[in-house]
Amino acid sequence: MYPMQKYGFMLLLVFFTTASAAQFTTQQALIEELEPPVNPIVENPLQLEITEWPVPWQDSRPRDPDVAPNGVIWLVGQGGDYAARFDPESKEFRQQTLPPGTGPHNLIIDWDGSLWIAGNRQAFIGKMNSTTGELTRFTFPDESARDPHTLVFSGKDEIWFTMQWSNYVGRLNKRSGHVDLVPMQTEQARPYGIRMDSKGHPWVALLGTNGLATIDPKSLELKVIYLPREDARLRRLAITHDDVVWYTDYAQGFIGSYDPASGEIKEWKTPSERSGPYAMAADNLGRVWFVESWPQPNLLVGFDPLFGTFFSVTPIPSGGGTVRHMVYDPARNSLWFGTDTNNLAQAILP
Numbered sequence: 569m570y571p572m573q574k575y576g577f578m579l580l581l582v583f584f585t586t587a588s589a590a591q592f593t594t595q596q597a598l599i600e601e602l603e604p605p606v607n608p609i610v611e612n613p614l615q616l617e618i619t620e621w622p623v624p625w626q627d628s629r630p631r632d633p634d635v636a637p638n639g640v641i642w643l644v645g646q647g648g649d650y651a652a653r654f655d656p657e658s659k660e661f662r663q664q665t666l667p668p669g670t671g672p673h674n675l676i677i678d679w680d681g682s683l684w685i686a687g688n689r690q691a692f693i694g695k696m697n698s699t700t701g702e703l704t705r706f707t708f709p710d711e712s713a714r715d716p717h718t719l720v721f722s723g724k725d726e727i728w729f730t731m732q733w734s735n736y737v738g739r740l741n742k743r744s745g746h747v748d749l750v751p752m753q754t755e756q757a758r759p760y761g762i763r764m765d766s767k768g769h770p771w772v773a774l775l776g777t778n779g780l781a782t783i784d785p786k787s788l789e790l791k792v793i794y795l796p797r798e799d800a801r802l803r804r805l806a807i808t809h810d811d812v813v814w815y816t817d818y819a820q821g822f823i824g825s826y827d828p829a830s831g832e833i834k835e836w837k838t839p840s841e842r843s844g845p846y847a848m849a850a851d852n853l854g855r856v857w858f859v860e861s862w863p864q865p866n867l868l869v870g871f872d873p874l875f876g877t878f879f880s881v882t883p884i885p886s887g888g889g890t891v892r893h894m895v896y897d898p899a900r901n902s903l904w905f906g907t908d909t910n911n912l913a914q915a916i917l918p
Contacts (some may be wrong), residue, residue, distance in 0.1 A: 773802035
């Protein structure tokens with residue numbers, strides 16, 4: 569819309585070259601008014617219905633929920649060394665304990681209901697039987713690889729994962745247990761959030777740089793795309809159905825997109841002056857959702873790429889503390905996330 573309008577005005581300027589300086593100034597002002605705002609938030613943004621359930625284990629930092637094939641929600645207690653099951657029908661929690669000191673950071677659920685858990689403080693990835701609690705540990709071929717952070721399924725037989733402080737991205741073969749480690753190109757790149765595109769390529773937010781990384785699954789060649797703003801620090805990602813990669817810039821308060829097909833980068837300033845955008849997810853309509861973690865209460869924000877606007881802003885009822893990761897549940901058209909205020913939350917999307 570904006571480029572076409574600007575083009576029309578520019579044609580007028582060409583044809584009316586004899587116009588007075590005053591007329592030119594007026595037309596130029598009109599052109600500038602058509603520029604999209606830096607922070608394009610709609611008037612009276614939509615508020616969502618958010619329900620929170622207190623997790624019964626106090627001060628355990630419940631986080632990184634995922635949705636099981638049967639619709640049950642699982643999450644981990646980073647400060648409580650557990651995996652927990654939540655039944656949305658009965659509203660009941662049930663705990664499976666993990667070895668003391670595990671410091672579970674992330675959980676994803678396989679097609680058969682198995683739980684895969686990042687044992688962040690004990691340098692392993694665990695496969696847990698969700699019924700019996702039996703745990704199989706997968707360790708790493710290099711002692712410097714010590715802090716599995718966020719996991720994602722490849723869509724085949726692998727799990728890709730980040731290691732923030734070890735400075736690796738890894739790949740675990742679920743059948744053989746073999747692990748490949750890909751070192752980052754720069755020191756303290758801090759690989760953090762990770763998502764898969766439809767072609768089987770992992771994309772990684774580099775929190776220690778202004779970079780967005782991807783890895784060729786065949787050659788394990790690492791490629792880093794650096795953003796124009798050197799102070800940008802990416803934390804979480806989402807990938808929409810068109811394989812556009814979206815990111816939260818935690819340090820500078822932007823969200824942005826990178827289109828691998830064209831190489832185009834677009835960015836928008838987030839609604840709050842002090843924002844700290846963190847958790848991020850995309851829904852089945854291609855809308856992007858993220859949480860501003862610096863405002864208290866935290867704010868769940870919806871962005872529509874079609875119109876380029878922030879159309880929804882909702883305070884987290886408990887305050888949130890910090891919302892670090894969230895997942896989209898297509899069956900319920902919902903977002904699920906944990907909060908540092910010791911809650912599991914569900915946000916119903918429009």
